[in-house]
Amino acid sequence: MENIEKPEIEIAQLRRLIEMIKKRYDYDFSNYAMSSFRRRVQRFIELFRIESMEELIRKLELDKQFFKTFLSEITVNVTEMFRDPTFWVELRDEIIPSILMNKKEFRVWHAGCSSGEEVFSMAILLDEMGILDQVEIVATDIDYSILDKAQQATYNLRNMEEVNKKNYQRFMGKRTLEAYYKVEDGKAVMDKTLLRNVQFVEHNLVNGEKIGVFDLILCRNVMIYFNQTLQNEVLKLFHASLPRYGYLAIGSKESLIWCEYANKFIIVNNNEKIYKKIRD
Amino acid sequence: MARFDHISSKYKLIVIGGSAGSFQVVSRILQALPEDFPLPIAMCLHRLKDVREGFAEALSLKTNKPVVEPLDKELIKKGTIYLAPANYHLCVELGQTFSLSTEEPVNNSRPSIDLLFETAAYAYRDKLIGILLSGANRDGAWGMKKIHERGGLTIVQEPSECLIDTMPASAMQATRIDYVLRSDQIIDFLRKLHKQYA
Numbered sequence: 001m002e003n004i005e006k007p008e009i010e011i012a013q014l015r016r017l018i019e020m021i022k023k024r025y026d027y028d029f030s031n032y033a034m035s036s037f038r039r040r041v042q043r044f045i046e047l048f049r050i051e052s053m054e055e056l057i058r059k060l061e062l063d064k065q066f067f068k069t070f071l072s073e074i075t076v077n078v079t080e081m082f083r084d085p086t087f088w089v090e091l092r093d094e095i096i097p098s099i100l101m102n103k104k105e106f107r108v109w110h111a112g113c114s115s116g117e118e119v120f121s122m123a124i125l126l127d128e129m130g131i132l133d134q135v136e137i138v139a140t141d142i143d144y145s146i147l148d149k150a151q152q153a154t155y156n157l158r159n160m161e162e163v164n165k166k167n168y169q170r171f172m173g174k175r176t177l178e179a180y181y182k183v184e185d186g187k188a189v190m191d192k193t194l195l196r197n198v199q200f201v202e203h204n205l206v207n208g209e210k211i212g213v214f215d216l217i218l219c220r221n222v223m224i225y226f227n228q229t230l231q232n233e234v235l236k237l238f239h240a241s242l243p244r245y246g247y248l249a250i251g252s253k254e255s256l257i258w259c260e261y262a263n264k265f266i267i268v269n270n271n272e273k274i275y276k277k278i279r280d
Numbered sequence: 281m282a283r284f285d286h287i288s289s290k291y292k293l294i295v296i297g298g299s300a301g302s303f304q305v306v307s308r309i310l311q312a313l314p315e316d317f318p319l320p321i322a323m324c325l326h327r328l329k330d331v332r333e334g335f336a337e338a339l340s341l342k343t344n345k346p347v348v349e350p351l352d353k354e355l356i357k358k359g360t361i362y363l364a365p366a367n368y369h370l371c372v373e374l375g376q377t378f379s380l381s382t383e384e385p386v387n388n389s390r391p392s393i394d395l396l397f398e399t400a401a402y403a404y405r406d407k408l409i410g411i412l413l414s415g416a417n418r419d420g421a422w423g424m425k426k427i428h429e430r431g432g433l434t435i436v437q438e439p440s441e442c443l444i445d446t447m448p449a450s451a452m453q454a455t456r457i458d459y460v461l462r463s464d465q466i467i468d469f470l471r472k473l474h475k476q477y478a
Contacts, residue, residue, distance in 0.1 A: 034374055035372065035373045035399045038402070039371075039398075253350075
């Protein structure tokens with residue numbers, strides 16, 4: 001997997017790193033899932049040819065810009081348009097029509113939106129339903145630079161053709177995915193008018209402030225990088241950000257059952273992991 | 281039958297990796313396991329990312345053993361057989377839970393055997409057994425190396441018995457393998473292991 005192997009990172013070293021970051025930059029990684037966090041740190045060390053954990057801690061403490069780079073690399077930004085096509089079918093055919101029964105306009109929060117693939121999926125879905133201008137979307141991420149990337153709306157062409165297009169076909173959209181992008185310099189550039197009702201905001205789910213009330217929250221495959229303590233805290237935030245009967249969607253292999261607030265939700269679709277808030 | 285010097289009741293988890301040509305072998309092994317086999321087994325078998333349902337069910341039917349795809353942060357329970365879900369990496373956390381990840385594919389694979397093996401080795405150290413079966417790429421070789429380095433037991437399927445032997449052969453190149461076994465010997469090993477826990 002890697003050519004130059006560095007000595008194994010110990011938990012005690014990770015704790016020191018996390019402590020320093022918290023003190024110096026006020027980002028708290030202490031409740032991240034340790035196995036993936038360790039691997040991300042290991043990957044970062046190899047990528048930037050850093051000799052030891054001590055050196056990493058020293059460099060991060062001294063150099064704010066370097067810390068920004070670290071933040072971007074440590075968070076996982078691998079995503080797809082229309083990942084799990086059946087999920088998007090369920091949104092289009094069941095969830096959104098049921099929201100529309102009660103209100104003409106509604107709000108969506110993409111929590112941990114990364115490079116924006118899901119935001120585009122949502123915008124395309126709404127556009128094809130003819131309701132894009134009735135919906136206000138807020139897309140947030142911990143990493144400012146990835147929000148910038150999302151707004152540039154420029155994606156790898158190969159991913160577009162091999163992954164996203166296939167997903168879109170299985171979603172059975174009204175058009176073809178190519179209708180939504182142009183190819184420029186070997187890249188796929190999305191139609192930016194799809195983003196006209198989208199607001200991108202820097203926001204950390206750890207100790208995150210409430211940013212409003214939303215009828216639908218999407219947070220798919222974000223909380224898998226958190227431990228159960230943090231998952232529980234984030235669920236409280238989502239609970240506070242939903243009206244009664246508001247919807248929350250998480251990744252297809254995630255679960256809320258071990259969270260303290262789980263009994264305030266019911267599961268609407270277990271395969272797609274779509275929940276509905278039923279109690280305040 | 282082979283003698284196994286490393287049999288003991290210290291082991292707490294078995295991880296199995298396989299790709300092309302491994303489905304039949306895995307089926308045979310699971311089918312032959314005693315009902316009350318005590319150790320949890322976590323498997324990473326390369327699979328189509330688009331086919332989310334049906335694989336675990338097919339394995340369950342064929343082997344008469346329940347095979348489950350764990351949810352994120354699910355507790356690793358005794359005697360349970362787990363299968364990495366489609367399009368996620370399956371990892372082991374400290375504190376006997378699984379975690380899932382959507383990180384980049386490793387060795388063009390998601391789920392990747394290397395990630396399951398490496399994280400399991402980190403959490404379980406010398407209490408882990410890794411078994412690598414038939415397959416057409418190098419995924420799993422690095423993971424086997426980590427299992428060995430952290431004191432775990434390494435087993436590969438005898439390359440001559442494999443439909444495609446790249447996977448076990450790569451592991452044999454990458455690190456020390458404790459046992460190179462045909463599938464009937466792997467079954468024999470697991471049955472003898474079972475007796476240790478009686």
